Amino acid sequence: MSAAPLSVSSAWAVELVGIDKRFGPVHANRDVTLRFAPASIHGLVGENGAGKSTLMSILYGFYEADGGEILVRGKQVSIRTPQDAIRLGIGMVHQHFMLVETFTVLENLLLGHEGGPVLGPAMARARAEVQALEQQFGLEVPLDALVSDLPVGVQQRVEILKALYRGAEVLILDEPTAVLSPPEVEQLFRILERLRQQGRTVLLITHKLKEIMAITDRVSVLRRGQVVAEFITAETDRQALADAMVGRKTLLSVDKAPATPGPVLLSAQNVNVIDARGVTTLKDACLNVRAGEIVGIAGVAGNGQSELLEVLSGMCRFDSGTVTLKGDEIGPATKYDAADARRRGLAHVPEDRLKLAVIKEFPAHESAILGYHQDKGLSKGWRLDWKRVVAKTVSLMEQFDVRPGNPHLRTSLFSGGNQQKLVMAREMDREPDILLVGQPTRGVDIGAIAFIHRQLVSLRDRGKAILLVSAELDEILALSDRILVMCDGEIVGELSAAEANESRIGTMMAGIKDTPAVEGVSA
Numbered sequence: 381m382s383a384a385p386l387s388v389s390s391a392w393a394v395e396l397v398g399i400d401k402r403f404g405p406v407h408a409n410r411d412v413t414l415r416f417a418p419a420s421i422h423g424l425v426g427e428n429g430a431g432k433s434t435l436m437s438i439l440y441g442f443y444e445a446d447g448g449e450i451l452v453r454g455k456q457v458s459i460r461t462p463q464d465a466i467r468l469g470i471g472m473v474h475q476h477f478m479l480v481e482t483f484t485v486l487e488n489l490l491l492g493h494e495g496g497p498v499l500g501p502a503m504a505r506a507r508a509e510v511q512a513l514e515q516q517f518g519l520e521v522p523l524d525a526l527v528s529d530l531p532v533g534v535q536q537r538v539e540i541l542k543a544l545y546r547g548a549e550v551l552i553l554d555e556p557t558a559v560l561s562p563p564e565v566e567q568l569f570r571i572l573e574r575l576r577q578q579g580r581t582v583l584l585i586t587h588k589l590k591e592i593m594a595i596t597d598r599v600s601v602l603r604r605g606q607v608v609a610e611f612i613t614a615e616t617d618r619q620a621l622a623d624a625m626v627g628r629k630t631l632l633s634v635d636k637a638p639a640t641p642g643p644v645l646l647s648a649q650n651v652n653v654i655d656a657r658g659v660t661t662l663k664d665a666c667l668n669v670r671a672g673e674i675v676g677i678a679g680v681a682g683n684g685q686s687e688l689l690e691v692l693s694g695m696c697r698f699d700s701g702t703v704t705l706k707g708d709e710i711g712p713a714t715k716y717d718a719a720d721a722r723r724r725g726l727a728h729v730p731e732d733r734l735k736l737a738v739i740k741e742f743p744a745h746e747s748a749i750l751g752y753h754q755d756k757g758l759s760k761g762w763r764l765d766w767k768r769v770v771a772k773t774v775s776l777m778e779q780f781d782v783r784p785g786n787p788h789l790r791t792s793l794f795s796g797g798n799q800q801k802l803v804m805a806r807e808m809d810r811e812p813d814i815l816l817v818g819q820p821t822r823g824v825d826i827g828a829i830a831f832i833h834r835q836l837v838s839l840r841d842r843g844k845a846i847l848l849v850s851a852e853l854d855e856i857l858a859l860s861d862r863i864l865v866m867c868d869g870e871i872v873g874e875l876s877a878a879e880a881n882e883s884r885i886g887t888m889m890a891g892i893k894d895t896p897a898v899e900g901v902s903a
């Protein structure tokens with residue numbers, strides 16, 4: 381089934397008119413009217429919980445609206461299921477891909493195909509049709525490879541191709557760049573531009589205003605379920621978008637004084653990690669983090685940053701080398717786990733919030749004390765004192781502006797940004813001497829990002845040592861006093877904040893070594 385030619389009987393590809401949706405007491409979409417043009421990329425921005433995903437889920441048939449109507453190419457339609465949406469030429473690429481990992485790309489593309497299993501000549505025809513689409517949109521994917529063997533950027537291309545193969549004229553992408561490396565983002569943008577040139581409509585949900593400015597034609601801003609602003613992208617800027625999202629003036633840059641570093645509190649010397657397959661995932665890592673400084677680790681995801689954080693936080697063993705925590709040496713044979721790390725004054729905000737930092741199914745007050753159950757202030761005798769736990773959670777929620785401030789609400793019902801603020805509050809509450817923090821603002825809206833950044837700078841200014849791993853170069857550049865760059869399991873270079881810029885870091889991320897400066901990576 382190749383994509384049908386665009387037949388436009390209206391100036392709009394899709395119109396959402398007066399869409400309303402409630403989840404119990406939450407009014408997720410309030411009388412939303414939005415119109416999307418053919419041959420355009422339309423951005424949708426808003427704070428966590430503003431109602432973007434709900435609106436797109438209504439368009440894709442996951443949820444039914446309580447009120448309002450949807451028009452596709454000028455005709456009123458009823459979309460009750462994703463199959464209805466697909467039949468109307470609407471496709472969606474989710475943040476978490478919906479592919480069968482043990483199938484090949486081609487098998488995934490044909491899965492759920494209306495004609496049932498495709499064999500022999502029909503299979504050859506389907507392959508030819510898919511290849512034609514690949515050509516048309518510049519979407520290269522290895523059709524016979526197993527999905528599980530593909531990098532995340534290629535899996536995403538499979539999802540896009542799948543939607544196009546099912547005839548999508550309108551493609552919804554929910555935070556598509558959250559999991560991509562910078563070169564993968566560039567490649568995705570080239571594909572989206574090709575889609576636009578070929579008359580398709582792309583609806584792009586993202587928290588990254590830079591992406592909105594780079595690629596969209598128009599952008600709509602949602603706040604508390606309502607459309608509060610619409611812009612032609614060329615006529616606006618990031619600041620205006622940020623202000624509309626938050627509803628007040630927002631500081632986009634991080635306000636910080638130069639660091640005054642003290643003694644080294646955390647160091648690694650020639651640390652190596654060899655994984656179960658015998659691959660060295662962390663090679664001879666050497667670094668120092670001093671009191672009163674933020675050291676940022678830049679790199680394309682999967683180049684050893686996660687292993688480095690896991691070793692330093694006691695979550696993963698290392699095979700050789702030494703870690704020194706406030707003067708105490710830790711070797712591969714030393715007993716050192718996450719609880720030991722905490723006792724020694726090291727706190728850790730893990731990269732994978734949902735897997736490692738909270739328990740989704742538990743109420744917020746249980747996630748808010750995870751790892752700190754044995755604190756004397758939380759127990760009565762040998763049992764946890766739940767009243768104190770709840771009171772502690774309420775206080776953390778107040779300090780870190782966690783919304784809603786309900787300690788009994790299930791953790792999974794908070795937005796990503798609010799879950800992250802809860803984790804940051806928990807880890808910073810004990811004034812750790814050393815904080816390891818991985819991807820602190822992934823999936824987090826700009827209001828919460830500004831808040832989290834301020835907290836990190838203030839911790840630094842209180843003389844603490846912070847090691848920050850982030851896939852966001854802007855974040856690394858905004859926060860770090862020194863920057864180390866990792867590639868292929870190695871720290872390939874170091875730059876001071878003054879020397880660092882995107883292009884220099886980008887070159888190092890590609891594995892081209894730079895001369896160590898200031899502290900020296902092997903210092």
Ligand SMILES: Nc1ncnc2c1ncn2[C@@H]1O[C@H](COP(=O)(O)OP(=O)(O)OP(=O)(O)O)[C@@H](O)[C@H]1O
Nearest residue numbers: 403406408426427428429430431432433434795796
């Ligand atoms: N299935 C659901 N049940 C109950 N409440 C929900 C459900 N889905 C969303 N909500 C609530 O509806 C509101 C809008 O959520 P939505 O996910 O649409 O926001 P968003 O703008 O996409 O946020 P984010 O940027 O965090 O993804 C939030 O308050 C959210 O908690």
